[in-house]
Amino acid sequence: MKEKSLQVNWDWSKVEDFTYWKIPDGYVMSLPYYIGKPPARIFDLGCGVGRHTVYFASLGYEVDALDLSSDAVKSTQAWLKKDGLKANVYRGKMTDLTQPDNHYDLVLAFNVIYHAFKDDMVRVINEIYRIIKPGGFFFGTILTKDPNQPFYDKTGVINEQTLIKQEEPEKGIPHFFSYTEDVLEFFKNFEIKDLYYKEWYRAPYSIESINDKKGYGHYILFAQKPESD
Numbered sequence: 001m002k003e004k005s006l007q008v009n010w011d012w013s014k015v016e017d018f019t020y021w022k023i024p025d026g027y028v029m030s031l032p033y034y035i036g037k038p039p040a041r042i043f044d045l046g047c048g049v050g051r052h053t054v055y056f057a058s059l060g061y062e063v064d065a066l067d068l069s070s071d072a073v074k075s076t077q078a079w080l081k082k083d084g085l086k087a088n089v090y091r092g093k094m095t096d097l098t099q100p101d102n103h104y105d106l107v108l109a110f111n112v113i114y115h116a117f118k119d120d121m122v123r124v125i126n127e128i129y130r131i132i133k134p135g136g137f138f139f140g141t142i143l144t145k146d147p148n149q150p151f152y153d154k155t156g157v158i159n160e161q162t163l164i165k166q167e168e169p170e171k172g173i174p175h176f177f178s179y180t181e182d183v184l185e186f187f188k189n190f191e192i193k194d195l196y197y198k199e200w201y202r203a204p205y206s207i208e209s210i211n212d213k214k215g216y217g218h219y220i221l222f223a224q225k226p227e228s229d
């Protein structure tokens with residue numbers, strides 16, 4: 001059965017510790033080596049409180065950023081202003097991208113596109129493909145479905161690959177968990193440059209808690225839109 005589209009933003013007012021969300025990811029920080037020096041256009045899809053938007057704006061790139069959360073948009077704009085930087089940050093849904101075709105050198109979606117039912121996630125990936133320039137890049141993370149591990153959450157499970165989170169700041173947000181086969185299918189039009197699996201363990205870091213695998217894993221994907229379709 002097809003699920004009705006359900007897109008709900010993070011409630012950033014419920015986040016207690018912003019440390020992680022204020023420091024750009026290490027892999028993302030290396031992306032200028034691939035896209036080259038400014039000028040280049042970058043789109044930060046689901047920008048959160050702005051760590052990557054601010055990072056790329058500080059290097060002189062032309063950055064557009066979108067988030068469904070108005071708190072996230074305001075925080076990103078405030079951070080840019082504080083640092084004397086410019087970027088176009090606006091509130092919107094990842095499924096309704098209005099950007100022209102073949103527009104960006106890089107689209108970034110860090111922990112974003114799986115906040116949806118499968119149909120919407122596929123729609124977003126196709127839209128991302130549309131707005132990237134031929135030869136341009138995508139970097140993103142995708143929640144992993146471990147075939148040997150049932151969901152540890154007891155409530156909110158919609159089907160074998162989808163659950164609706166019950167805890168803040170993600171309460172009410174659908175999450176789609178991809179098998180490796182799904183990732184290869186969803187990104188079949190791209191040339192995959194790098195794909196690996198990363199699992200974040202959670203404190204306290206004891207062997208019991210690590211073996212318990214309470215942290216969900218993510219695929220990390222770096223891909224390129226071919227020069228010619």
Ligand SMILES: C[S@@+](CC[C@H](N)C(=O)[O-])C[C@H]1O[C@@H](n2cnc3c(N)ncnc32)[C@H](O)[C@@H]1O
Binds near residue numbers: 094
């Ligand atoms: C885990 S946070 C990641 C933020 C940022 N990419 C980062 O790495 O710091 C996910 C963000 O995606 C946004 N988001 C979730 N669903 C969305 C949707 N349907 N359209 C646009 N943004 C969405 C949330 O509001 C949240 O700010």
